[in-house]
Amino acid sequence: MTKVKIPKELLRLLTEEEIIIFEELRIRIQELNYKTNLTRLIKGDDYWISQVYDSLWLFKENSNKNFDNKKFIDIGSGCGFPGFAYAITHPTSEIYLVDSSKKKTDSLKEIIKSINFKNNIFVINDRIENLGRQSSFRNSFNIATARAVSNPSTVSEYILPMLESNGLGILYRGKWTEKDHKNLENTLRVLEGKIQQIKSNFLPREKGIRNAIFIEPKTFCPNIYPRSIGKAEKYPLEG
Numbered sequence: 001m002t003k004v005k006i007p008k009e010l011l012r013l014l015t016e017e018e019i020i021i022f023e024e025l026r027i028r029i030q031e032l033n034y035k036t037n038l039t040r041l042i043k044g045d046d047y048w049i050s051q052v053y054d055s056l057w058l059f060k061e062n063s064n065k066n067f068d069n070k071k072f073i074d075i076g077s078g079c080g081f082p083g084f085a086y087a088i089t090h091p092t093s094e095i096y097l098v099d100s101s102k103k104k105t106d107s108l109k110e111i112i113k114s115i116n117f118k119n120n121i122f123v124i125n126d127r128i129e130n131l132g133r134q135s136s137f138r139n140s141f142n143i144a145t146a147r148a149v150s151n152p153s154t155v156s157e158y159i160l161p162m163l164e165s166n167g168l169g170i171l172y173r174g175k176w177t178e179k180d181h182k183n184l185e186n187t188l189r190v191l192e193g194k195i196q197q198i199k200s201n202f203l204p205r206e207k208g209i210r211n212a213i214f215i216e217p218k219t220f221c222p223n224i225y226p227r228s229i230g231k232a233e234k235y236p237l238e239g
Contacts, residue, residue: 006048009204013053013060014089021088022052024115029079032107038079045205055082055147056089057201058170058212065168068092070142075128075158076100076149080108082172083145084117091118096141098124098131132161132226139164139220147172152180152213153187153236160191160221168196171213176200183238184213190237192219 004023006014014022030042041050059067067086070093074083077097087095099105105125112121124131131137144162146155152171159169173180176198188194196214203210226232 007045007053007204010048010053013056018088021115021117022048022085025080025084025088025111028111028114032110036103036107038104038107045207049203049205049207051081052085054172054203054207054210055085057203057210058172058199059086059089061201062199067143070094071140072096072143073098073137073141073145073162075144075146075155075162077108078104078148080111082147083121084111086143086145087117087119087121093119093143095119095121096124097121098126098128100125100127127229128158128162129226129229129232132158137162142167143170144168145170145172150233151236151238152184153238154232156184156187156191156193156215157226157232157237159215160188160193160217161225163217163221165217165220167217169193169215171215173211173213174208176211176213183236184215187237188215191221191225193217193221 004019006019026042026047029038032038041047068090072086072093073096075098077083077099083095083097097108102125105123108123138161141162142164144159146159149155155171163169193215196216199212201210
């Protein structure tokens, strides 16, 4: 393969083998974009910074935590980020990619067939509200992520029911305000969770500020959550 040119900021985070897989992934997503509009972030810094680096920095910069050998779920996975990025860099983890769009989950399955991931990766076409009420999924994940999915209060209602007692939820956000923080705290109080920490980072190449909001259960989330489809979006618990 032709040597892949990537931003220097990523060189310290990735092995040569990982870089090759990420480039294979980029090419495959670009091919699938012709029939399914997966993402516009597929070339140059748009891909390597706004997709790959943005997905990974919070795992790589958080050296006091062990993110290997986990059961990981990515909610609203879209074109596969951060799920694929986490899978490539944490090959011993089991990965679940969830999206309500069948076109997108079909594309994710095509990608998995064509790329030699080391993980067991499962693609699920369903609403997270449905999965959160199923005993085979509820309270069973070590890590749950949501990137570019609704507001923090809504997303936390999707994430908390999926986590085991020591699990970790990660909300990817752009700007983060005091109002956002207060609303999320109000929501987590209802869901029996709490904010563990917040990490901020300015993405390289002027790609903007990113905040990673780490949340965790205090005890198991009440069984009435998540509510039925659309309720968390329409009536967030932040009030």
